[in-house]
Amino acid sequence: MKPPRFRYLRAGSVDGAVQALADNPDARILAGGQSLIAMMNLRLVRPACLIDINRVPDLGYIREEGDGVAIGALARHNEVKHSELVRARCPLLTEAYESIAHHTVRNRGTLGGNLCHADPSSETPAVMIAVGATLVLQSVGGTRAVGAEDFFLGTYETAARQDEMLVEIRLPGRGADGWAFAEISNRHGDFAIAVIATTLSLENGRCAAARVVASGVGEHAARLVPAEQALVGGPVDETRLDAAAAAAAGAVDPHSDSHADAAYRRDAVAALTRRTVRRAAERCG
Amino acid sequence: MAQVSVSFTVNGREVTATVDPRTLLVHFLREELKLTGTHVGCDTSQCGACTVHLDGRPAKSCALLAVQLEGCAITTIEGVAGADGMHPMQSAFKEHHGLQCGFCTPGMVMMGIDIASRHDAPSEETIRSELEGNLCRCTGYHNIVRSIAAGAQSMRG
Numbered sequence: 001m002k003p004p005r006f007r008y009l010r011a012g013s014v015d016g017a018v019q020a021l022a023d024n025p026d027a028r029i030l031a032g033g034q035s036l037i038a039m040m041n042l043r044l045v046r047p048a049c050l051i052d053i054n055r056v057p058d059l060g061y062i063r064e065e066g067d068g069v070a071i072g073a074l075a076r077h078n079e080v081k082h083s084e085l086v087r088a089r090c091p092l093l094t095e096a097y098e099s100i101a102h103h104t105v106r107n108r109g110t111l112g113g114n115l116c117h118a119d120p121s122s123e124t125p126a127v128m129i130a131v132g133a134t135l136v137l138q139s140v141g142g143t144r145a146v147g148a149e150d151f152f153l154g155t156y157e158t159a160a161r162q163d164e165m166l167v168e169i170r171l172p173g174r175g176a177d178g179w180a181f182a183e184i185s186n187r188h189g190d191f192a193i194a195v196i197a198t199t200l201s202l203e204n205g206r207c208a209a210a211r212v213v214a215s216g217v218g219e220h221a222a223r224l225v226p227a228e229q230a231l232v233g234g235p236v237d238e239t240r241l242d243a244a245a246a247a248a249a250g251a252v253d254p255h256s257d258s259h260a261d262a263a264y265r266r267d268a269v270a271a272l273t274r275r276t277v278r279r280a281a282e283r284c285g
Numbered sequence: 286m287a288q289v290s291v292s293f294t295v296n297g298r299e300v301t302a303t304v305d306p307r308t309l310l311v312h313f314l315r316e317e318l319k320l321t322g323t324h325v326g327c328d329t330s331q332c333g334a335c336t337v338h339l340d341g342r343p344a345k346s347c348a349l350l351a352v353q354l355e356g357c358a359i360t361t362i363e364g365v366a367g368a369d370g371m372h373p374m375q376s377a378f379k380e381h382h383g384l385q386c387g388f389c390t391p392g393m394v395m396m397g398i399d400i401a402s403r404h405d406a407p408s409e410e411t412i413r414s415e416l417e418g419n420l421c422r423c424t425g426y427h428n429i430v431r432s433i434a435a436g437a438q439s440m441r442g
Contacts, residue, residue, distance in 0.1 A: 001305065001307050001308070001312070002307075002309060002312075002328050002347075003307040003309070004307070005305075005307055006306060006307060007287065007306070008287075008289055008306030008350070008352055010352075010355075030350075030353075033348055033349065033350070033353075034330050034345075034348050037309075037330075037347075037348045037349070037350065038328070038329040038330050038331075038347075038348055040307075041309070041328040041329055041347065041348075042328075042329060050306070052350075052352075052353055054353055055355070101418075102417040102418035103343070103399075103415060103417070103418060104330075104333065104336060104343045104344060104345055104396070104418045105330055105345070105348075105418060107339075107342045107343060107344060108339075108344050108345075108348070108349070187417075188414075188417060189417050189418075
């Protein structure tokens with residue numbers, strides 16, 4: 001047996017799942033399982049109880065919500081990747097999916113599970129922060145909405161309490177005019193060495209607002225505010241691209257590992273910032 | 286730990302079992318059903334040697350618990366051949382020498398069938414891209430890609 005022992009509970013509804021979370025303080029939600037079961041196989045995690053939500057009906061939706069999109073906790077990566085609604089209203093996420101995992105894993109893995117797993121090199125948290133997504137958490141006490149920027153707290157650590165389940169991801173409508181995603185990894189679909197997701201708006205040729213978000217270079221995805229500040233207020237020209245790239249590199253404190261050392265990661269952040277800001281500006285208007 | 290009862294089909298046959306919840310599908314297939322064609326490579330959903338079809342779509346059976354499959358339909362490499370012989374994708378692997386040691390082959394064939402079902406006349410580039418989740422440690426990809434291209438053509442008939 002590869003995974004450690006656990007109790008298995010099959011939830012039939014969201015209410016049932018959050019009640020089970022309340023009743024079992026040592027439990028984890030099992031969605032697609034593409035990270036969780038692998039980590040259990042390696043015995044890196046040992047949840048005493050798994051609450052399987054795969055049988056909860058009507059939780060895999062992707063639907064219009066005002067100008068934006070609401071995505072249920074069980075929507076599989078491939079469904080989000082190929083959703084025309086997501087492509088129309090949140091093309092940054094569609095673009096990011098070109099770099100996320102591979103087909104077989106995307107068949108089973110869920111966007112919600114991926115966000116809750118909060119891998120520090122994951123692409124989706126950067127996208128969620130860049131577009132200003134909201135994550136809806138439910139417990140027996142009710143629901144609350146948490147902005148993506150406040151959701152990722154550390155490596156495998158989120159703002160979701162032990163008794164809370166992520167039930168919905170809300171993507172806003174097209175706020176920013178321009179967007180771009182870029183990643184460096186050793187192999188396509190593999191863990192990222194560095195990720196940058198950028199959204200940007202221009203007014204009269206000047207940058208009115210920008211979000212430059214990094215993943216893979218810290219404990220969790222985070223905005224690179226100095227890079228954003230270097231962009232806002234002026235045209236996106238070579239001078240500003242240089243300034244934003246330098247500010248981005250200075251704003252991260254990356255780690256070294258067998259895939260890349262800290263200096264390489266910092267250079268990658270600068271290069272990807274330059275690349276995504278340029279492309280996002282080109283896509284404006 | 287409490288055992289859990291589960292019923293699903295494997296290659297069209299009804300299976301009902303009482304299992305330890307931590308039993309991975311791949312171990313259930315190999316050890317309970319003695320269907321040893323599905324291989325265990327990495328156990329961490331990377332190598333694709335354990336690829337089966339879950340309700341018609343490829344899935345890694347090392348990242349699925351048997352108890353999760355209530356009511357599902359699983360197809361393994363043992364289930365793809367017809368009464369009249371090998372599946373066209375299997376024949377293509379034989380014809381084009383799409384295997385060396387054979388360890389990755391069941392997963393490659395299962396993925397090849399899925400690639401052929403989703404792409405009309407898949408190009409070499411498409412096949413190589415789609416094989417991202419299936420590793421061959423003999424690095425014999427060249428003939429695997431040729432086999433899948435030929436198998437896809439045979440499947441179109």
